[in-house]
Amino acid sequence: MAQTVSRAIEVLEFCSRRPRELREISELWGVHRTTALRLVQTLIAGGLIRKDERGRYGVGFRLAALAESALEQFDLRTVVHPHIVELSERVGQTVQFAVPQGDHLVYVDKIEPPSSIRLNTRIGGYATVHTAGVSKAYLAHVPSAVRERILAGADFEKYTDTTLTSRTAFEERLIEVARQGWAYDDGEYETLSNCIAAPVWDHSGSAAGGISITAIKTQSDLGELRKLLPTLLETTEVISRELGWLPPEPTEPAADPS
Incomplete structure (x- = not known):
């Protein structure tokens, strides 16, 4: 479980810099594309990652909303x-x-x-x-x-x-x-x-x-x-x-x- 959470954090940070291809995400972890795809699909279902028209993965709209809420909570x-x-x-x-x-x-x-x-x-x-x-x-x-x-x-x-x-x-x-x-x-x-x-x-x-x-x-x-x-x-x-x-x-x- 801890490794899955850690990988989710990594992919969110990775995709926040610019949209990524599945190949890049699998290379980030050194795993097969199917393994990377399973986690990415989970993040897509949660609205934290989205797939663009070119098939690349970027941050989802729900993540943007969560970030806005977080910014309002600290000085x-x-x-x-x-x-x-x-x-x-x-x-x-x-x-x-x-x-x-x-x-x-x-x-x-x-x-x-x-x-x-x-x-x-x-x-x-x-x-x-x-x-x-x-x-x-x-x-x-x-x-x-x-x-x-x-x-x-x-x-x-x-x-x-x-x-x-x-x-x-x-x-x-x-x-x-x-x-x-x-x-x-x-x-x-x-x-x-x-x-x-x-x-x-x-x-x-x-x-x-x-x-x-x-x-x-x-x-x-x-x-x-x-x-x-x-x-x-x-x-x-x-x-x-x-x-x-x-x-x-x-x-x-x-x-x-x-």
Whole structure:
């Protein structure tokens, strides 16, 4: 029974990425097509899988309805909170979580260990768009219309010598963030602190917010903070998966034309 349930979960995730042929499903498990077909037919009967006009298997409409109901039953902060508590305990630094709200990014949770830096940010307060690591982590991965709306309210005021004071410089930083998958604040708002940040993804594959680790520069500069990247990215991946995100499938190498 446990194996059957496990296989059902696998095929639902497999088919949610794109419709699959029965051959692909049987190859996923390494079983004969008739074995794969029996489970697929059970899922079809339950409305969780459907067969399209090309004979491929994709997610069913009942699954979409169940997903919508599930999304209504949780609050994003409630899901994220225990993970950032654990992250803060592991790294011994301040951890913040911010999400978009209208034309701003808002801090909705913050964990400050006694020995860590005490930030002047507050839950419910706006992130400073052109300096905050969380805003860079989020804005680097959103549609241009969303980015345009939020950046329209940024004043690019200079706070320190490392502040990005022009939109051009900021957008160049976002290109870098999008390429490497994480962001940083190199003392751009306050000279005494720096941070690293990474996006959190939702069930649709869209950026849902950003999580940062902030430290006092004299104790942990960016070089030291980079050593915490695997822990930060591990946390954001766990949260994203809990929100229904699936990592993109690896692309297959192009066929050799020769």
